[in-house]
Amino acid sequence: MDRKFRNLIAYKVSKNIPQEFHMQAIMCQAIIERTNVFRNISDGNFKKEEFNIEDIYDKALEAVDNTHNLVIMFNDSPICAYYHVCCGGSTENSEYLLNTKIDYLRGITCEECIINKESENIVDVDLEELESAFKCHMSQNLMNEYSVNNILKVLGKTNGNRIENILVFNEEVKGSVFSENLNLDSCRFGFRPIKIRFYTKGIGHGLGLCQYGANEKAKNNWNYEQILNHYYTNVNLLKIDDFNLDLPLKNKKIFIDAGHGGEDLGYTNELLTEKEISLRVTLKLQEKLEKAGAYVYLSRSIDEYISLDKRVDMIKKSNPDFLISIHLNKSKFEGVSGAEAIYYWGDINGKSIGENILSNLKNNMNIKNRGAKEGRIYILKESGCNGVYCELGYISNPLEAELLAKDDFIDNIADNIVCSIFEYYENNILT
Numbered sequence: 001m002d003r004k005f006r007n008l009i010a011y012k013v014s015k016n017i018p019q020e021f022h023m024q025a026i027m028c029q030a031i032i033e034r035t036n037v038f039r040n041i042s043d044g045n046f047k048k049e050e051f052n053i054e055d056i057y058d059k060a061l062e063a064v065d066n067t068h069n070l071v072i073m074f075n076d077s078p079i080c081a082y083y084h085v086c087c088g089g090s091t092e093n094s095e096y097l098l099n100t101k102i103d104y105l106r107g108i109t110c111e112e113c114i115i116n117k118e119s120e121n122i123v124d125v126d127l128e129e130l131e132s133a134f135k136c137h138m139s140q141n142l143m144n145e146y147s148v149n150n151i152l153k154v155l156g157k158t159n160g161n162r163i164e165n166i167l168v169f170n171e172e173v174k175g176s177v178f179s180e181n182l183n184l185d186s187c188r189f190g191f192r193p194i195k196i197r198f199y200t201k202g203i204g205h206g207l208g209l210c211q212y213g214a215n216e217k218a219k220n221n222w223n224y225e226q227i228l229n230h231y232y233t234n235v236n237l238l239k240i241d242d243f244n245l246d247l248p249l250k251n252k253k254i255f256i257d258a259g260h261g262g263e264d265l266g267y268t269n270e271l272l273t274e275k276e277i278s279l280r281v282t283l284k285l286q287e288k289l290e291k292a293g294a295y296v297y298l299s300r301s302i303d304e305y306i307s308l309d310k311r312v313d314m315i316k317k318s319n320p321d322f323l324i325s326i327h328l329n330k331s332k333f334e335g336v337s338g339a340e341a342i343y344y345w346g347d348i349n350g351k352s353i354g355e356n357i358l359s360n361l362k363n364n365m366n367i368k369n370r371g372a373k374e375g376r377i378y379i380l381k382e383s384g385c386n387g388v389y390c391e392l393g394y395i396s397n398p399l400e401a402e403l404l405a406k407d408d409f410i411d412n413i414a415d416n417i418v419c420s421i422f423e424y425y426e427n428n429i430l431t
Contacts, residue, residue, distance in 0.1 A: 001038065001069050001240045006061075009033045011051040013060040016083075017211055022218035023059060023066075028209060028227050030063040031237065032081040035071040038240060039078040067224065069239045072232060074104045079235060086119040086212035088188045088202020090160040091231060097176055097205050105207055106233040107160045112216035113202065119212065121185050123198045127151070130196060133181040136169035152191060160206060162187040176205065208232060249425060250293030255320040255387075257379060258282035258298065259327040262305025267330035267395045274395060275303065277404050278326040281392065284414035285324070292418065308378055315383040322353065322424075323387030324417070325379055328404070330396045337397045338368025342375035342389040349386040349424070356420035357390060364416050365409075367393065367400075390417075 002009070012033040017026055040046040072079045080102070087110045094105035113119065130151070131137055153167040163175030175187040179200075186202040209231040217227050225237055259278040260266035266274025279300070286296045297318040299311045306314075315323055329340070339361050341354030354372035361367040370391075377389045392413060393400040403409045 001034065001071075002064060005034070005037055006064055007053060007056065008049060008051065009037060010056045010060040010064045011049075011053075012037075013063060014056045019057040019059050021211070021215045023063065024218035024222065024224045024227065025211065025215040026059055026063040027067050027224040028214050029083070029211070030060070030067045031070050031072060031224065031228065032083055032209060034064070034067070034069075035078050035081045038071050039080060042078060070237050071240055072228060073236045073238045074232075074234065079104050079232060081232070082205070082208030083211060084202075084204025084206055084208065085210075086116060086203045087113050087160075087206050087210040088116075088119055088186055088200075089114040090206075091208065091210055092158060092160040092162060092206035094207060096158045096160070096162065096164065097207055104232045104235050107158075107206075108230065108233075110210050110213040112213045113210060116212060116216075119185070119200075119202050121200045123182065123184055123200065125182055125196045125198065127196065130168070130182075134168045134171065134173065136171060148191075152196065160188070162206060163189060249289060249421065251295070252293070252322070252425065253295045253297065253318060253320040254289055254421070255297045255299070255315050255318055255323045255385075256282045256285050256289075257311055257315070257323065257325040258300050259325060261300050261303055264305050267328055269395050269401055272395055272401055272405060274328040277328055277392075277395075277410070279303065280410050281326050281413055281417075284411055285326075285417060288414055288418045289421070292422070311379055312382040315379070315385065320385055322349070322421070323380070323383055323385050324353075325377070325387065325389045327389065327391050328393055328395045329391040331394055332396070334397055337394050337400050338370040339393055340370035340391045341372040342377055342380070342391070343372060344377065344380040344387070345374050347380070347386055350380070350388045353386075353420060353424045354388040354390070356423050357388070357417055360416040360420050360423075361392075361413070365412055 009030060013026060013029050017029040037046065072081055082105060090109045091107050093107045094100060094102035151169060154163055155165040155167055155172065158164045163178065166173055166175055166178050168178065179187045179189065182198070184198055185200040186204060186206065188202045189198045189200045191198050209228070214227045214231070228237065229235065260275035261279070264275065266278070268274065282298060283301065286298060289296050297320060299314055300306050339358055341358055343350030343354050351372055358369040358372060362369040375389070380387050380389055393404055395401050395404070
């Protein structure tokens, strides 16, 4: 995993924990960031993030390398690795913030934070600001008497001594919402009526790892594994093998349909036939996709005629994750050139791979991008799977025809199609 995401993980570490912290604490953060990246990939929620490599500090890279490929797992799945700056004395149960019980997010006592004075803060809030934050209004009759209970009243606290619910001008508000609206450092607070003065202890939501506590424990010779097992309940540290990065399409089933064949020549010119080029591209694709770990199914691997209905039956029996049908185009105008992709109505996955293919062919081979379009192509409609019908060039264009006759050009087309499939499955390369 680190071969692909090393710098991203190091960047997140650099952004989220001070470099002055003990190395063992920074290593904890590295494992947390890697776990969250891995979880997002596994869930299909991973998004590319732009960053400047100059923003990465050296200790972050060292921490990533020292914890190579380690993630935090619970019941064979990566955890949602919450963390915060300072818990104020104890971390929190997940029910408090997430409204659901998560077994590995159980509140624990943090002795280091109990005695930490640096996380204590005072925030004064005017009543008008309080009214504005919660869209409430006090009577403007200055003769009315108010006790603090008319304005604020604590209704309940969590086991971690955070405000769970509070009454604000007779409206019940969740403690986390209250502290967020007033920009308080945490939900562990008290108050007294001098304006309204809030005394906070701790920084952050209180779930998962407490960075301050982790740093203090590291100073007292705790290692990263001990620290993480203290803050996350019943978890395991496991090493994610890089094997699936070498085989990014492992277990994916891809069907490649080489258009035409046998007596069905497809489009032709003086030197080439569409059936020949589609088969050459198909066989190259098969070779490259199988090297990437995919199961590849073909409608034909030799020059033979296969009816459309038989092709559809073959596709249905193989039940592929994706279908690619390879073709060429022809025009009465020699100057027309380029590639296009056709996907069946509503097939957003077909559209996505089609757009990837056209973009890569344009950027890497200077093949004109004629666009990805919806179309009622029979093989796409009847096969019932995600797919794209690729027209890879114009056999009627002398320049493109000359290129299509060359082995290295065919090989390059296949490389770019495979690259496009990689990009499509990027969110799932570790699953």
